[in-house]
Amino acid sequence: MEMVGEARLEASRQLVWDALNDPQVLQASIPGCETLERTAENEFTATVVSKVGPIKARFAGKVSLSNISPPKSYTLTGEGSGGAAGFAKADIEVSLDALEPTVTLLRYGVKANVGGKLAQLGSRMIDAAARKSADDFFELFGQQVNERAKSASTATNGVTFDIRALAGNVPEEAVVAPTEVAGRQTTTHATFVEPVEQGQTARTDKAAAKSQTESTAPTPGIATQAEVMDVLISEMVKVWISDQIAVVTLNRRKSRNAMTYAMWLAIPAIMSALDRNPDVRAVLLTGAEQDFCAGADIPEFEKVRADIAQATAYEVAVDACCDAIAKLSKPTIAVLRGYCLGGGAHLAMSCDFRFAAADAMFGIPAARLSIIYGVRGTRKLLSLVGLSEAKRILFGAQRFDAETAHRIGFVDQVAGMKAENPSLSIWERLLGAKARQAPGDPMAEARAFATSLAGNAPLSIAGAKYLLNGMAMGTGSLDLARAEALIAAAAGSDDYREGREAFAVRREPKFQGR
Numbered sequence: 001m002e003m004v005g006e007a008r009l010e011a012s013r014q015l016v017w018d019a020l021n022d023p024q025v026l027q028a029s030i031p032g033c034e035t036l037e038r039t040a041e042n043e044f045t046a047t048v049v050s051k052v053g054p055i056k057a058r059f060a061g062k063v064s065l066s067n068i069s070p071p072k073s074y075t076l077t078g079e080g081s082g083g084a085a086g087f088a089k090a091d092i093e094v095s096l097d098a099l100e101p102t103v104t105l106l107r108y109g110v111k112a113n114v115g116g117k118l119a120q121l122g123s124r125m126i127d128a129a130a131r132k133s134a135d136d137f138f139e140l141f142g143q144q145v146n147e148r149a150k151s152a153s154t155a156t157n158g159v160t161f162d163i164r165a166l167a168g169n170v171p172e173e174a175v176v177a178p179t180e181v182a183g184r185q186t187t188t189h190a191t192f193v194e195p196v197e198q199g200q201t202a203r204t205d206k207a208a209a210k211s212q213t214e215s216t217a218p219t220p221g222i223a224t225q226a227e228v229m230d231v232l233i234s235e236m237v238k239v240w241i242s243d244q245i246a247v248v249t250l251n252r253r254k255s256r257n258a259m260t261y262a263m264w265l266a267i268p269a270i271m272s273a274l275d276r277n278p279d280v281r282a283v284l285l286t287g288a289e290q291d292f293c294a295g296a297d298i299p300e301f302e303k304v305r306a307d308i309a310q311a312t313a314y315e316v317a318v319d320a321c322c323d324a325i326a327k328l329s330k331p332t333i334a335v336l337r338g339y340c341l342g343g344g345a346h347l348a349m350s351c352d353f354r355f356a357a358a359d360a361m362f363g364i365p366a367a368r369l370s371i372i373y374g375v376r377g378t379r380k381l382l383s384l385v386g387l388s389e390a391k392r393i394l395f396g397a398q399r400f401d402a403e404t405a406h407r408i409g410f411v412d413q414v415a416g417m418k419a420e421n422p423s424l425s426i427w428e429r430l431l432g433a434k435a436r437q438a439p440g441d442p443m444a445e446a447r448a449f450a451t452s453l454a455g456n457a458p459l460s461i462a463g464a465k466y467l468l469n470g471m472a473m474g475t476g477s478l479d480l481a482r483a484e485a486l487i488a489a490a491a492g493s494d495d496y497r498e499g500r501e502a503f504a505v506r507r508e509p510k511f512q513g514r
């Protein structure tokens with residue numbers, strides 16, 4: 001008998017891992033478990049009372065853990081004898097994906113055998129009993145984990161990006177000289193080049209930023225360095241890195257993650273830092289809680305987009321932000337829940353892929369605000385959905401759902417709508433395999449996809465991305481000399497040698513990105 005399933009747990013991966021290794025939690029979660037005692041580091045003895053159809057028996061046996069890869073996966077093997085009832089043996093592969101700092105997706109695969117009287121009950125009855133045991137186990141385990149999560153400190157098993165380190169490392173190219181816009185001097189990029197002193201607290205940074213805002217009396221409508229720092233320090237944009245994947249989260253939940261001018265300005269430096277970070281192989285862009293992004297912050301327009309000059313500067317900042325995302329040399333995936341509107345759609349289209357929740361809603365309501373969507377955003381829309389759909393979206397300013405977004409090519413994948421898992425037997429599918437899957441989660445699907453890309457050669461991906469993006473944005477955007485240089489650099493790289501060597505001995509290549 002074989003089965004697979006998954007459970008979404010509202011706790012950090014480390015906490016779930018600790019629970020999976022705690023005999024007390026396991027005992028409380030295994031249905032009918034009377035005793036579970038550790039006998040060696042990774043071995044336990046157990047007694048479990050189990051009922052399958054008409055047969056009820058007490059199984060005594062041992063449980064061992066192998067293939068242990070903390071905090072990600074192990075194999076749990078349980079074997080026991082129920083006397084006259086027969087015997088049972090199960091290998092359970094468990095793996096943990098950290099979806100968010102405090103959300104973990106647990107996947108499991110079970111292979112089980114029974115013998116003796118039990119085996120005579122037939123596979124239908126045994127499958128149903130095993131399914132029920134697994135469901136009961138995860139319900140009880142989830143309760144245990146929830147209780148622990150409530151009282152635990154937030155060990156996230158990932159790295160929350162150090163915003164202050166970023167402030168000290170803003171690259172030269174993020175600093176743009178003041179530009180003449182419509183006869184008036186304005187600054188189109190933030191310049192936060194002051195490194196923060198070691199040991200200085202975020203509170204102090206914020207206070208310093210505030211006092212700087214007051215003392216320099218900024219031009220109305222122009223975000224200052226202090227405002228951009230404020231975005232970072234107050235975590236209006238959050239960054240979390242785990243398993244080579246960075247998750248960038250827009251975090252203004254009360255405004256449905258609407259983008260302020262300072263947020264547009266803050267993101268390029270974050271992208272630049274992630275590009276240079278060798279521990280990051282893919283970037284996911286998402287919104288906190290139920291929405292991706294309801295577009296630009298409209299009330300703020302009175303202050304930062306009130307006249308033609310400000311509007312022009314504002315669009316420059318939006319384009320610079322979206323370009324920074326599009327130009328990242330690593331794969332990017334927008335994870336879209338709830339509303340993805342206007343400027344939010346531009347952010348999403350700047351990523352290489354878009355994975356949406358089934359209830360996500362899209363739209364570009366520029367025609368409801370008398371705004372012309374910018375050149376770059378319009379070109380991205382056109383290349384994704386074609387001329388007729390682009391016109392329908394822009395002229396109509398109507399919202400459309402995830403299914404439509406998928407049909408017209410605006411999103412690549414809608415969670416829960418992918419092909420059924422082929423590893424399930426027909427019987428398992430008929431018995432409601434869907435119910436065993438965590439409800440369609442675009443983050444889980446995006447992470448799984450990003451993980452598959454993270455193993456491929458970074459130079460190859462970066463080169464293909466440069467060529468494809470350049471071609472999609474029009475021939476003028478593609479610098480052929482740079483394209484040739486990228487192709488030559490890949491051909492001379494250690495990774496190219498590694499790829500050939502791995503192929504020769506039929507092993508997985510380990511790419512370094514150089």
Ligand code: COA
Pocket residue numbers: 254255256258294295296297298299339341342343365369
């Ligand atoms: N800018 C600033 N705040 C926004 C916002 C935006 N683009 N979109 C939503 N919000 C705020 C609302 O003002 C509200 O704040 P409040 O509770 O302080 O009043 C909060 O988010 C919740 O939005 P609300 O309108 O109450 O929710 P809803 O479910 O009725 O509608 C939307 C949600 C997204 C459909 C609606 O808010 C909307 O149309 N927003 C504007 C979208 C837009 O035009 N974007 C393009 C900008 S270029």
